[in-house]
Amino acid sequence: MRLTKIKRRQRIKNRVRKIISGTESQPRLSVFRSNKEIYAQLIDDVTGNTIVSSSSTEKEISKVKGNKTETASVVGKKLAEKAFSKGIKQVSFDRSGYLYHGRVKSLADGAREGGLKF
Numbered sequence: 001m002r003l004t005k006i007k008r009r010q011r012i013k014n015r016v017r018k019i020i021s022g023t024e025s026q027p028r029l030s031v032f033r034s035n036k037e038i039y040a041q042l043i044d045d046v047t048g049n050t051i052v053s054s055s056s057t058e059k060e061i062s063k064v065k066g067n068k069t070e071t072a073s074v075v076g077k078k079l080a081e082k083a084f085s086k087g088i089k090q091v092s093f094d095r096s097g098y099l100y101h102g103r104v105k106s107l108a109d110g111a112r113e114g115g116l117k118f
Contacts, residue, residue, distance in 0.1 A: 013097035020092050021045045029079070029091040029111065029118075031104055038072045038103055040079050040111075042091060052086055054079040072103040073110035080114020093118045 003011070022028030027042040041053035056062060056071045064074050083091070091111075098104045112118065 009097035011097075016094060016097070020094050022092055024051075025088075026090045026092060027051050027088060028094050029116070030094045031096050031098065031107060033096075033098055033103055036068075038068070038075055038107060040075055040107055042079070042083055042088065051088065052079060052082040054082060069103050069106045072106040073113075076107040076110025076112075077114040079107075080111045080116045083116060084114075089115070090117045 020028055022043050022045045024044045024046065027044050030041050030043055032039040037056045039053070039055040039057075042051045043049070044051055054061070054075050056068075056075055058078070061071065061074050061078060064071060066074075083089075093108060095104050095108075100108070108118070
């Protein structure tokens with residue numbers, strides 16, 4: 001039986017989450033990609049809290065003209081900016097089962113340009 005896209009992504013996500021975990025000093029950068037928007041958040045898995053989040057639905061970011069890949073890069077830079085204000089420099093990248101390509105890669109590159117280390 002062939003897996004659907006959603007079930008395949010869920011399997012990959014579970015396999016990666018067994019290995020990657022975030023702490024307060026090195027949180028997990030989790031990405032969610034919908035058809036129109038992209039969301040990213042830094043998560044401390046020890047306490048289960050979201051430390052910082054950023055998405056393409058924020059007013060400042062939604063005003064930026066460009067395609068979805070360029071918007072994802074802006075989201076990454078904004079997330080890095082917010083993380084530095086909280087004193088976070090090092091993160092673990094969790095692509096949530098998505099291919100490291102297109103918008104996910106653009107978000108990661110934007111976060112690196114903003115100064116985060118993976």
